[in-house]
Amino acid sequence: MDASLKEIQATFAAVDEDKSGFIDVNELQRALVKGGYTLSLTxxxxxxxxxxxxxxxxxxxxxxAGLHRFLFQLQAAFAQAAGSPTATQINSTQLKSALDILGYSWIDGPAFSAMCLAFDPTRDSLFGLTEMIAIGSYLRSLTATFKGFDPQGRGTVSLTMNQFLYAASNTR
Known part of the structure; x- marks a missing residue:
């Protein structure tokens, strides 16, 4: 069940440690660690x-609030693909199902395999919710960056090396 607006406001107030009305990367990382998610600063x-x-x-x-919705969607897709709301890991087949649920059904086999390797340093083909968050964030950024180079929605782009560097940097 999605959190109420009051719950999200309370969470925001707790995460905004300096009471600036904004959350920076360090505050977000500390909050995620408290919630059990060890994500890199990057x-x-x-x-x-x-x-x-x-x-x-x-x-x-x-x-x-948008970030909260995004994380909730990732958690829901993870649980649905796992077949259990309490699952702590999913395999690569379940990960593909979770990404399909999130609208990333366009990812083909070779691209999916390469992405799995990039987000699976232990090479055990198991992904926790932390990896799911990292992959979901990466794909959301990747999609937005690609759309910036493909305004007509053709599904293909031509890039100079500098544009490629820019695009690759935007997805990290």
Whole structure:
């Protein structure tokens, strides 16, 4: 069940340690660790960036509410693919199902395999919710960046090396 607006406001107030009205990457990382998710500072920065609508490097309450919805969607897809709301890991087949639920059914086999390897340093083909959050954030950023180079929605782009560097940097 999705959290109520009051619950999200209370969570925002608790995460906003300096009471600035914004959450920065360090505050988000500390909050996620308290919630049991060990995400790198880079992954937390990506979570901030994909929800930072005004580009100031921090998220306000409305942007935090969007982040909260995004994390809830990832958790729900993870649980549905696992077949259990209490599952702590899913295999690569279940991960593909979770990504399909989230609208990423366009990912083909070779691209999916390469992505799995990138997010599975132990090579055990098992993914926890922490990895699911990192993958979901990566795909959301990747999709937005690609759409910026493909405004007509053709599904193909041509990039210079500098554009490729820009695009690759935007997905981290």
């Amino acid at each position: 992954s937390c920065a990506l979570l901030i960036r994909i929800n930072d609508n005004n580009g100031n490097g921090r998220i306000d309450f409305q942007e935090f």
